[in-house]
Amino acid sequence: MTSIAKPVVAHPRLKTNALGLTLRDYEGGMSTLCAGCGHDSVTAAIVQATWELAIEPHRAAKMSGIGCSSKTTAYFLKQSHGFNSVHGRMPSVASGAAAANRSLSVIGISGDGDSLSIGLGQLSHAIRRNVNMLYIIENNGVYGLTKGQFSASADIGSKLKKGEVNEQPPIDPVLLALSVGATFVGRSFSGDKQQLVPIIKAAISHRGLALIDVISPCVTFNNHEGSTKSYKYTRDHDVEAVEADYIPVCEPIEITGLTGGSGAAGNGHAGNGHAGNGQAHTAEASSLRVVQLHDGGTVRLRSTEPGYDPTDRASAYQHISACQRRGEIATGLLFVDESSRSMHDVLKTTSTPLVDLTHDDLCPGTAALDKLMTRFR
Amino acid sequence: MTSIAKPVVAHPRLKTNALGLTLRDYEGGMSTLCAGCGHDSVTAAIVQATWELAIEPHRAAKMSGIGCSSKTTAYFLKQSHGFNSVHGRMPSVASGAAAANRSLSVIGISGDGDSLSIGLGQLSHAIRRNVNMLYIIENNGVYGLTKGQFSASADIGSKLKKGEVNEQPPIDPVLLALSVGATFVGRSFSGDKQQLVPIIKAAISHRGLALIDVISPCVTFNNHEGSTKSYKYTRDHDVEAVEADYIPVCEPIEITGLTGGSGAAGNGHAGNGHAGNGQAHTAEASSLRVVQLHDGGTVRLRSTEPGYDPTDRASAYQHISACQRRGEIATGLLFVDESSRSMHDVLKTTSTPLVDLTHDDLCPGTAALDKLMTRFR
Amino acid sequence: MNGVNDFAFKIGTVNGTGSASANGLLMRSIFRMGIPVSGKNLFPSNIQGLPTWYEVRVNADGHLARAAELDMVVALNPSTYAKDVAEVREGGYLLYDSSWPLPKELNREGITILGVPFGRLCVEAFTGDRERTLLRNIAYTGSLAALLGIDMAVIDTLLNETFGKKQKLLDANHTAIRIGYDAAVELLDCPLPFRLERMDATSDSILIDGNTAAALGALYAGATVGAWYPITPSTSLMEAFTAFCQKYRVDPETGERKFAILQAEDELAAAGITIGAGWAGARAFTNTSGPGISLMQEFLGLAYYADIPAVFFNIQRCGPSTGMPTRTQQPDLLAMAYASHGDTKHPILFPADPGEAFTMATQAFDLADRLQTPIFVASDLDIGMNDWMVKRLEWDDSSTPDRGKVLTREDLDQLARFSRYRDVDGDGVAARTLPGVGGKGAYFVRGSGHDQHADYTEDSAAYCELVDRLRRKFSYAATLVPEPLLLKHDGADIGLVTIGGCDLAVREAQELLKEQGILTDVMRIRAFPFQSEVKEFIESHETVYVIEQNRDAQLRSLLMIELGIPRDAMTPILDYGGMPLTARVVVEAVAGAPAGVPA
Amino acid sequence: MNGVNDFAFKIGTVNGTGSASANGLLMRSIFRMGIPVSGKNLFPSNIQGLPTWYEVRVNADGHLARAAELDMVVALNPSTYAKDVAEVREGGYLLYDSSWPLPKELNREGITILGVPFGRLCVEAFTGDRERTLLRNIAYTGSLAALLGIDMAVIDTLLNETFGKKQKLLDANHTAIRIGYDAAVELLDCPLPFRLERMDATSDSILIDGNTAAALGALYAGATVGAWYPITPSTSLMEAFTAFCQKYRVDPETGERKFAILQAEDELAAAGITIGAGWAGARAFTNTSGPGISLMQEFLGLAYYADIPAVFFNIQRCGPSTGMPTRTQQPDLLAMAYASHGDTKHPILFPADPGEAFTMATQAFDLADRLQTPIFVASDLDIGMNDWMVKRLEWDDSSTPDRGKVLTREDLDQLARFSRYRDVDGDGVAARTLPGVGGKGAYFVRGSGHDQHADYTEDSAAYCELVDRLRRKFSYAATLVPEPLLLKHDGADIGLVTIGGCDLAVREAQELLKEQGILTDVMRIRAFPFQSEVKEFIESHETVYVIEQNRDAQLRSLLMIELGIPRDAMTPILDYGGMPLTARVVVEAVAGAPAGVPA
Ligand SMILES: Cc1ncc(C[n+]2csc(CCOP(=O)(O)OP(=O)(O)O)c2C)c(N)n1
Numbered sequence A, B: 001m002t003s004i005a006k007p008v009v010a011h012p013r014l015k016t017n018a019l020g021l022t023l024r025d026y027e028g029g030m031s032t033l034c035a036g037c038g039h040d041s042v043t044a045a046i047v048q049a050t051w052e053l054a055i056e057p058h059r060a061a062k063m064s065g066i067g068c069s070s071k072t073t074a075y076f077l078k079q080s081h082g083f084n085s086v087h088g089r090m091p092s093v094a095s096g097a098a099a100a101n102r103s104l105s106v107i108g109i110s111g112d113g114d115s116l117s118i119g120l121g122q123l124s125h126a127i128r129r130n131v132n133m134l135y136i137i138e139n140n141g142v143y144g145l146t147k148g149q150f151s152a153s154a155d156i157g158s159k160l161k162k163g164e165v166n167e168q169p170p171i172d173p174v175l176l177a178l179s180v181g182a183t184f185v186g187r188s189f190s191g192d193k194q195q196l197v198p199i200i201k202a203a204i205s206h207r208g209l210a211l212i213d214v215i216s217p218c219v220t221f222n223n224h225e226g227s228t229k230s231y232k233y234t235r236d237h238d239v240e241a242v243e244a245d246y247i248p249v250c251e252p253i254e255i256t257g258l259t260g261g262s263g264a265a266g267n268g269h270a271g272n273g274h275a276g277n278g279q280a281h282t283a284e285a286s287s288l289r290v291v292q293l294h295d296g297g298t299v300r301l302r303s304t305e306p307g308y309d310p311t312d313r314a315s316a317y318q319h320i321s322a323c324q325r326r327g328e329i330a331t332g333l334l335f336v337d338e339s340s341r342s343m344h345d346v347l348k349t350t351s352t353p354l355v356d357l358t359h360d361d362l363c364p365g366t367a368a369l370d371k372l373m374t375r376f377r
Numbered sequence C, D: 001m002n003g004v005n006d007f008a009f010k011i012g013t014v015n016g017t018g019s020a021s022a023n024g025l026l027m028r029s030i031f032r033m034g035i036p037v038s039g040k041n042l043f044p045s046n047i048q049g050l051p052t053w054y055e056v057r058v059n060a061d062g063h064l065a066r067a068a069e070l071d072m073v074v075a076l077n078p079s080t081y082a083k084d085v086a087e088v089r090e091g092g093y094l095l096y097d098s099s100w101p102l103p104k105e106l107n108r109e110g111i112t113i114l115g116v117p118f119g120r121l122c123v124e125a126f127t128g129d130r131e132r133t134l135l136r137n138i139a140y141t142g143s144l145a146a147l148l149g150i151d152m153a154v155i156d157t158l159l160n161e162t163f164g165k166k167q168k169l170l171d172a173n174h175t176a177i178r179i180g181y182d183a184a185v186e187l188l189d190c191p192l193p194f195r196l197e198r199m200d201a202t203s204d205s206i207l208i209d210g211n212t213a214a215a216l217g218a219l220y221a222g223a224t225v226g227a228w229y230p231i232t233p234s235t236s237l238m239e240a241f242t243a244f245c246q247k248y249r250v251d252p253e254t255g256e257r258k259f260a261i262l263q264a265e266d267e268l269a270a271a272g273i274t275i276g277a278g279w280a281g282a283r284a285f286t287n288t289s290g291p292g293i294s295l296m297q298e299f300l301g302l303a304y305y306a307d308i309p310a311v312f313f314n315i316q317r318c319g320p321s322t323g324m325p326t327r328t329q330q331p332d333l334l335a336m337a338y339a340s341h342g343d344t345k346h347p348i349l350f351p352a353d354p355g356e357a358f359t360m361a362t363q364a365f366d367l368a369d370r371l372q373t374p375i376f377v378a379s380d381l382d383i384g385m386n387d388w389m390v391k392r393l394e395w396d397d398s399s400t401p402d403r404g405k406v407l408t409r410e411d412l413d414q415l416a417r418f419s420r421y422r423d424v425d426g427d428g429v430a431a432r433t434l435p436g437v438g439g440k441g442a443y444f445v446r447g448s449g450h451d452q453h454a455d456y457t458e459d460s461a462a463y464c465e466l467v468d469r470l471r472r473k474f475s476y477a478a479t480l481v482p483e484p485l486l487l488k489h490d491g492a493d494i495g496l497v498t499i500g501g502c503d504l505a506v507r508e509a510q511e512l513l514k515e516q517g518i519l520t521d522v523m524r525i526r527a528f529p530f531q532s533e534v535k536e537f538i539e540s541h542e543t544v545y546v547i548e549q550n551r552d553a554q555l556r557s558l559l560m561i562e563l564g565i566p567r568d569a570m571t572p573i574l575d576y577g578g579m580p581l582t583a584r585v586v587v588e589a590v591a592g593a594p595a596g597v598p599a
């Protein structure tokens, strides 16, 4: 559709995953976003992550709201059903789909406007409900599709192209999520696929709602000097607080280090690409935690800040907000809690997806009705 | 209207405030709530606080949503305009009223269903916008008016009368508010007027949105054994984290201690009525902070927990969530930030209320229009 | 004056004082005596301490609409004495609590005033404020039993059934009933001229409220996902569904549940969950009232435009805005029929009583699947929350759900290409696939412009093709929804058109008008869109009244818009004060003669 | 074939490449030559990289509706070549970028194909990809200037005005214009048979879009609170209001602002803010489109039922659901007229062009205050976002806002009791007070049942009194809103009824039909509720067409419901593909003769 060249997802033609599928099988339609839009890189990361995880494409369901970001569900996993719903209300639609068919891998994509302005209530309640799904916010600080007004994630002092300065405090989805009970919270940067892919993989394997806030610059409306959501600003202020690597159930857990040779289908977490701002990610400062995920896989978390325990909610909150005060953007898999009950746990939904139950499973029949009628006499 | 005796607001008949008004002048219609409902005690505290502050009744605007709690605006300040709007959307209506007439003292009353379920988005955004208003949540963990379903503030493990147990994590308005940028957050208990009244007074004097979460038991649906929002449970688990006293601009600040003799119109903060749970509120552990409010008044904060700084957001968050983990309910004026900009500061609204501007103030007139027309040629 | 098995009375109390169980006892004991009976609970929108009334009508002929006249009022709430005494018909009776001297508000010429000292008797017999208050209700029920001739054996049985093993409670209730009974016998002339006599007109009936019945319908239709947000008067529907699911759908060993009920954070979310689940292939529904209908508008438009099945129960209440949440009306017809911005139309089913609430609930799920669109079931507070006497609900074990056009993996393999929105059959309904099906089944659903392949489009022709198909689909819907019910009187040239819960009153009015020599045909419309029969009926009558419970004659508007019937061919009879309709309103409007109409 | 000052053409490009400024330059230069012109921007719902078109129509007689036929297409977007070339009328012209050989999709018999190598020329003249892309648009504008006879001096002036002090940009633009101009002169036969000639038909006019004009209306009406949530195509209304307020309402010394504009978190909040501000006494408004209308339903019902003034601008777009957000329609008539559950009715104003968007915006605020109710201003994407040629906007300095019935403290002191909802004047409008007034002025506003004193009620009679007053108020509204505009042709027995932005096309059709010997009268309805004139007009014509831009003939439905006009007395002419209406659609429907209709 577009006449402008798009960043192409690089993929070795012949490589296949455990299902014998190539990266191509995880792609979607051609993007109609602006050339250079951060969202397209998130798309590429999702393609990569789902391919590596060897998700059966038809078992995924792609859910979104409205916005440039919400369009991205059309650009990956073309063999999956997709639902581009209404603005800000994807969480409820996704909750319904997840409730109806628990065998689906629900992938929700939203924007900062979609999730933090109009959708803040639904996002918070989906988190509280711990809906079994991946929830990515492609966060650019503006409403891209309506031409660049500030969204609720705009930072104080951030400037629009025409000079308007935001004076309201930002809503940080990570802090918000932690305070309403999120069980998996990550943050990353669309420009950092190496960090993003393993977080997505771990998120998909999480039992419950896994929220990833991805800073995803809007090149058209919010990538200039003065913006705090530009590529440059994000690169300059991004501090990886917790390194994460996801190891599927079939692979051995190697405690010996994160970088290089983790062996997950072609995605060695090769070196740390973060600009940081002078902070050393020394081995001394980091502490390793291994969290067993519900599907049997494992996520290894190495926090780069002393005292930061990514399995402790208060600690996570504390360190992320400290980062924020220092003008840094804490990234990584910031918090995991695999012990909390997901929506299906709370609902005690039967293991057969509800959509697969038969009429006989569901209808009590004539005899039961006749018996019941005596109650109404 | 009701044939059942209500807790009567006790007031010395003859006492008048600075405006020469008695408590009666701050009362409203007869309550139609259940006998013993916590909300009626909140009403009494508001009557007391506004009387002590000598608010001109007609300068107050009472805003609410829908619910038993939202009805309470009818039961105080009968000489004020009141607006009982729609469920969960009071924050926006209040924002509009505040924007239109900045001379009004906007008092918003809501419930936990109204504010944390359907209204969570609006509440959060009103906080972010720092609307100039008092915002009280009468929090009983259930939807009273629709007969007692769990609301979003229901605690894990809390039981309904019929035995249903809540398994979803609660949304704590205090933590939520802190994480979306609130500038004044308190919590109290409807059964503790002595704590509540000074917090309300300070809140009314705050520049921006002052949120008070008041645990206000629903005697009909959520006051039984097994409920975590009952009178008994709250009394047993209430820990005053920060004592507050509000001193109006006209009175001298006495640093010498909070209890007794603060002299504010008849409301000596006489002793600490909290049951606590064995925690000593020792003088050693407490530290005093004096915060100058926008109207010139002062609030004195004494935190009873070592290390808790109620003027530091992260510290407040940290200590409140620590309390929560210990099964305690932190109460008091938990956080104040008088330096942030309120909605009117951000909007730079003229000091004359917008409703008082004249046509001449507002209409640029013929000449300007004629001149402007050249731009469209 | 009414007589045996034909009268009505009303009890005025204070809510939150336990009168509900006494009212139920009263209704059911009459019902168990084989006599047709109905009860209307008129309660305030608060929890405790405000006036509340219960109206009971007994009618051997089965005319169980709200009575226009009250033969007796039981006045137990001092705050409404004045209002209550005024409502007794000329020559009727007033029963009050004579523990205190007759209050002067209760004094009235032309009626008989009966006193029983319920309060005092309960103070003497019981201890504790709460117990005394609660049992006062049972005591007046006892007096009514004496006055009206209720079989005490029936009452005893009911009490035994209710309190079963709770011996203390059971004893107290028995005592209270006796106290009231004996006092009435002692103090008053029992029975009254209007009274009960056993008959056998209820044996194949039940007493059930419409929300419970609708919940059963959803259960039997195989609904698995219910999403809701509490709101009066729809709340009890999902509460009943939950209870039924817990009874019939929980694995006794594992505790696993074959359902998912989500109490959403608001109605927008409830609608979203319903639509998401419907899209994923579950039978899903939500139930709401008034404000919820407004809040669901955006999602309704999405489901319409994207062909997603979903069932929306609207238990209507008195609008606009919060309105009178505990009063009944039919005020949301337009808000449902054309819900959402843009060109939209939604099928609606209109049950007339709890029996139909059951059958229409099951039909709604079939229709939603067959038409792939939101289906409203438009009940109301009166149907939804009051106990009605209806025929026992029945189920045919051979009936199976019609899931409409859903392509399986095998179907897909036969196709060259799956085009989600291609109208192969010409009925406007295109076959869908469910997520997870695999093969060629994937498609991308969206509320933005899409073509027959479900691809994004901004092309006029592709857009028009799609919305024209939806219009065709709506015409097709008229062939699937329940047809109108006709009640004809030979030679009538007046037509009475009505809908939903007005049915009983209109049918009664038809009889009463006949007694006055005015012959009418009744047509009760049961669904939107309307069939051609509806048009034919209206056109074949010289005078047509459209009887509905809203201010703006919304049913008439729909008839104009959809069938092209001229406005002036339909005279509205509108009743919108929030009370269930009485036959008298209809009779007076049609006969133009307010006098001499029996209730 | 068209000729001098009477033709239309279209430019196909890719969005996000800067063609918007070239389009503006083109329009304005024709306008400055004194020639009536209109432009329609047909853009996609994305930000960059998708096809976009701009249609320009020139017509000396002022027929500026969208043209049915294109004399020329400028094809610059390879992805739409096939579509573009097909749209050239028989015998028309195609201009393409001949930097590359003629693509075979562009080859077509029966049209003249013109090539200018814009790309190559710009590559030669400029450096940098972005500059070259941007200036290619100016280059084709230069060629069009040569082909159509645009006065280069006018273009130069416009460029100078636009780029003023930005010398480098100015120079580049001048160069680009020249390059295009010279190339056309050199390569092609200039000018074309259809071309421009200076005239003097625009001197008392301006080019303005409806959103800007409406914003000015709000400014002049004294609106102080604006609440909104971004949505296409309504966004630019609040953006313009903001800019005007910044220009006229900021204290130059203190920076204090005499306005409050709140970008809300969604449309529910925007509606709530507006209503809160309106209640508090400010003139407040919100602007939205499609989905926003659905989301505002609940608040609209509240404001209706509680008598709160507020102005709602609905810049309509193509529904349902997200629909086609960058395409125009009039699809929300029912959703506005009866917005919200319950019995509700809302006045609507229908501007036909930006000029009326200005006046009706100001009227809307008066109406809201006088009627104490939400007033819709129903514009659409075509009016709101396209530049229209309209008469200069005018303001009368002697006019002051009519704030309706607002009691002051002194008024209150005269009263024994202030009853907020007492209909003293019989017009259905009760006097209100504003918060802060003091004295007896306080009242409690609620969306639940209330009586004339604004006290809570669940009483049928008090409820009915209130809603009956609201119905009376709505009748009264019909006397205040703008009357329909008639354009009569002597002896006509065909009536053309239309609304809003269809106006120009219908008026043009009226002329074209006359040329065919078909006389018609035109009535443009300007407001809801309808006045009796509307009924009279329709009843006095044998044949009546109702022309509107939606699928379901919603205006016709409103006419049926509110005036009782039989459906079959009105033949709908419906155009709902998302494009502005052309006269041809009307002519073909009325004349039943598709052939020989000039555009
Ligand atoms: C109910 C509703 N309101 C407004 C809009 C208009 N709208 C479309 S996208 C959007 C904002 C999108 O912002 P964001 O979610 O941040 O996505 P981005 O485009 O920045 O990726 C808005 C306001 C809409 N489609 N629906």
Ligand SMILES: Cc1ncc(C[n+]2csc(CCOP(=O)(O)OP(=O)(O)O)c2C)c(N)n1
Pocket (backbone or CB within 6 Å): B066, B067, B068, B069, B070, B086, B087, B110, B111, B112, B113, B114, B115, B138, B140, B142, B143, B144, B145, B146, B151, B218, C229, C230, C231, C232, C267, C291, C292, C295, C322
């Ligand atoms: C849109 C809408 N949905 C639902 C309702 C029904 N409703 C009325 S009050 C209420 C809950 C009130 O709970 P809360 O705010 O906690 O107040 P409480 O009664 O507990 O004080 C609900 C769901 C409504 N009035 N409007």
Ligand code: SF4
Pocket (backbone or CB within 6 Å): A032, A033, A034, A036, A037, A038, A039, A068, A069, A140, A144, A145, A217, A218, A219, A220, A221, D047, D048
């Ligand atoms: S406008 Fe911004 S967010 Fe939207 S596609 Fe372009 S770069 Fe991406």
Ligand code: SF4
Pocket (backbone or CB within 6 Å): B032, B033, B034, B036, B037, B038, B039, B068, B069, B140, B144, B145, B217, B218, B219, B220, B221, C047, C048
């Ligand atoms: S139901 Fe609960 S919240 Fe409502 S009035 Fe009664 S005690 Fe209070």
Ligand SMILES: [Mg+2]
Pocket (backbone or CB within 6 Å): A067, A069, A111, A112, A113, A138, A139, A140, A141, A142, A143, A144, A151
């Ligand atoms: Mg964004």
Ligand SMILES: [Mg+2]
Pocket (backbone or CB within 6 Å): B067, B069, B111, B112, B113, B138, B139, B140, B141, B142, B143, B144, B151
């Ligand atoms: Mg509550």
